[in-house]
Amino acid sequence: xxxxxxxxxxxxxxxxxxxxxxxxxxxxxxxxxxxxxxxxxxxxxxxxxxxxxxxxxxxxxxxxxxxxxxxxxxxxxxxxxxxxxxxxxxxxxxxxxxxxxxxxxxxxxxxxxxxxxxxx
Amino acid sequence: xxxxxxxxxxxxxxxxxxxxxxxxxxxxxxxxxxxxxxxxxxxxxxxxxxxxxxxxxxxxxxxxxxxxxxxxxxxxxxxxxxxxxxxxxxxxxxxxxxxxxxxxxxx
Numbered sequence: 001x002x003x004x005x006x007x008x009x010x011x012x013x014x015x016x017x018x019x020x021x022x023x024x025x026x027x028x029x030x031x032x033x034x035x036x037x038x039x040x041x042x043x044x045x046x047x048x049x050x051x052x053x054x055x056x057x058x059x060x061x062x063x064x065x066x067x068x069x070x071x072x073x074x075x076x077x078x079x080x081x082x083x084x085x086x087x088x089x090x091x092x093x094x095x096x097x098x099x100x101x102x103x104x105x106x107x108x109x110x111x112x113x114x115x116x117x118x119x120x
Numbered sequence: 121x122x123x124x125x126x127x128x129x130x131x132x133x134x135x136x137x138x139x140x141x142x143x144x145x146x147x148x149x150x151x152x153x154x155x156x157x158x159x160x161x162x163x164x165x166x167x168x169x170x171x172x173x174x175x176x177x178x179x180x181x182x183x184x185x186x187x188x189x190x191x192x193x194x195x196x197x198x199x200x201x202x203x204x205x206x207x208x209x210x211x212x213x214x215x216x217x218x219x220x221x222x223x224x225x226x227x
Contacts, residue, residue, distance in 0.1 A: 035216075045164065045207055045218040058214040061121065094163055098216070104170040105211040106154045110163035 002026045004095045004111035011117050012089075018082040018116055022095030023075070033058075033098035034071060034078035035107065038091040046091075050098055051078060085118045092116075122146050122210050126219035132227040139195040141222045143208035148188045152212035155184055155193045158221075159204045167206075168193065198224070 008020035022034065033050035040046075049059040051069045059067050068081040082089060095111040123146040133139050143153065151171035156164035166175045168184035171191055181196045195202055203226055208219040 044221045045209075047216040047218065049215075060215045096163075098211070101169070102173065104152065104173070106166055106169035106175075107156070107164070107209070108166050108169075108175070110165075113163055 002097065002109045004097065004109055006093060006095050006111045006114040008114060008116070010115060011119065012085055013120050014086055014118055015084055018080070018085050018089065018093075018118075020080040020093055020095075020114065020116070022078045022080075022111060024078075024095075024097070025076070031100040033105070034069075035096045035098045036069060036078075036080045037094045037096055037107075038089075039094070039113070040088075040091045048080065048082075048093075087118050090116065090118045121215055122149065122213065122217050124208055124210055124217050124219040126206075126208055126222050128222060129220065130223040130225060132225045133198050134227045135198055135200055137198045137227075139198050139202075139224060141193045141206055141208075141224075143186075143191045143193070143219050145189045145191075145210055145212075149210045149212035151187050152210055153184075153186065153191045154209045154211060155182075156207045156209065157202075157204045158207065164207060195224075 003025040005023045012018045035050040036048040049069050051057045066083045071078045092113040094113045096107040097109040099108045125144045127142050153171045155168040158164040172184045183194050185192050205221045205223045
């Protein structure tokens with residue numbers, strides 16, 4: 001059973017950088033993208049970006065200027081950095097696997113999510 | 121970028137009802153369409169992938185259909201545990217995108 005676990009500070013000050021880590025317990029399947037998704041309180045899901053094991057990275061254009069996603073395959077960890085945060089970045093941040101199962105990509109495993117609040 | 125639009129945004133239904141949720145893509149996405157269920161305080165759960173393939177362990181009362189730009193999620197007989205918010209998501213191209221969600225409430 002694959003498990004994903006997000007970790008990082010729950011409170012970040014405005015204008016600072018949000019940094020999160022996702023650790024995956026089972027990395028036997030290589031055909032997937034590590035993905036970050038967020039959900040502001042009471043609102044819908046927003047795709048932030050992803051990274052493939054080969055290093056191919058994709059970002060949401062609306063966040064691209066502020067987002068960096070990286071991976072440490074030796075530790076089965078993926079990282080999210082979001083700079084110059086404002087209150088609008090307050091959200092639950094999820095790590096998910098965008099897996100190519102049966103030939104089709106879908107988010108089949110999710111972390112439990114971590115709430116990050118931007119406030120002074 | 122591909123925009124995903126769901127309708128309705130919310131609906132009220134009773135246990136046993138047949139429920140249909142629609143998702144429309146701003147351009148053709150073949151069958152690269154997934155559906156998720158999210159209950160309060162939990163992460164989304166995959167229900168349907170590739171428009172109509174049922175994820176392992178998901179009850180057969182859930183079904184999906186459609187191709188191109190128009191898709192449907194159907195719950196054939198609504199159960200108490202199905203009251204939740206449902207999201208469609210395209211996996212055709214990057215960036216991935218979600219619909220705004222449909223909240224299914226108890227009538």
